[in-house]
Amino acid sequence: MRRAVFVDRDGTLIEESGYLDRLERLVFFPFSVDAVRVLNHAGFAVVVITNQAGIARGIVREAFVEEAHRHIADRLRAGGATIDGFYYCPHYPEGTVEQYRRTCDCRKPQPGLLRRAAADLDLDLARSFVVGDRWHDLAAGHAVGARSVLVRTGLGWKDEADPHPGTVPDAVADNLMDAAAWILEHA
Ligand SMILES: [Mg+2]
Ligand SMILES: [Zn+2]
Numbered sequence: 001m002r003r004a005v006f007v008d009r010d011g012t013l014i015e016e017s018g019y020l021d022r023l024e025r026l027v028f029f030p031f032s033v034d035a036v037r038v039l040n041h042a043g044f045a046v047v048v049i050t051n052q053a054g055i056a057r058g059i060v061r062e063a064f065v066e067e068a069h070r071h072i073a074d075r076l077r078a079g080g081a082t083i084d085g086f087y088y089c090p091h092y093p094e095g096t097v098e099q100y101r102r103t104c105d106c107r108k109p110q111p112g113l114l115r116r117a118a119a120d121l122d123l124d125l126a127r128s129f130v131v132g133d134r135w136h137d138l139a140a141g142h143a144v145g146a147r148s149v150l151v152r153t154g155l156g157w158k159d160e161a162d163p164h165p166g167t168v169p170d171a172v173a174d175n176l177m178d179a180a181a182w183i184l185e186h187a
Contacts, residue, residue, distance in 0.1 A: 008132035009050035011154015033079035056095025109139035
C-alpha cells in the first residue's frame with residue numbers, strides 16, 4: 001500500500017477563484033508543479049480531493065470540472081509531475097440541480113472521497129497526509145487517521161485566524177511547497 005498526499009484543489013493547488021467555470025480563470029501557483037513533483041519523487045501518491053458544490057448549484061457543469069482536471073493534469077505532466085487521481089464531490093444539500101441535491105458522504109469534511117481513492121489506488125490512509133486551505137479539508141483527513149497541513153494560500157489565512165477546536169492541523173505552512181517540505185521531514 002502506498003502513502004498518499006491528498007491535496008485540495010482551489011486555494012491549495014491552484015488559486016481560489018470563487019466558482020471556477022472557465023479555463024481562463026484557472027491560475028496555477030508558481031510552486032504547484034514543483035511541489036507535486038517533489039512528492040512524486042518521495043514515493044507518495046498525489047490525489048486531488050475537491051468539493052465542487054458549484055455543480056449542484058447549477059453554476060458549473062460537471063463536464064467542465066472534468067475538463068479542468070485534464071488541463072491541470074496536462075500542465076503538471078509537462079513539468080514532470082503526476083496527479084494519481086482527481087476526486088470531486090458534486091453534491092450540495094441545498095443545490096438547485098435535482099440530480100446532485102443531497103447530503104452525501106463525500107463532501108468534505110466527510111471522508112468519502114479519501115476512502116474511495118484509497119480503495120481505487122491501494123492507499124494507506126493512516127500513513128497519509130491531507131493538505132488544504134480550509135478546516136473541512138483537514139477534518140476529512142483526521143476522520144481517516146491521516147495527518148494534516150493547513151496552507152495559508154486561498155482562504156487559509158482566514159481559517160488560520162479562526163481556529164476550529166476539534167480540528168487542529170499537524171502543521172501550518174505558507175503554501176503547498178512548504179507543506180510538501182514539512183511532509184518529507186515528518187513522513
Ligand atoms: Mg480549498
Ligand atoms: Zn458528495
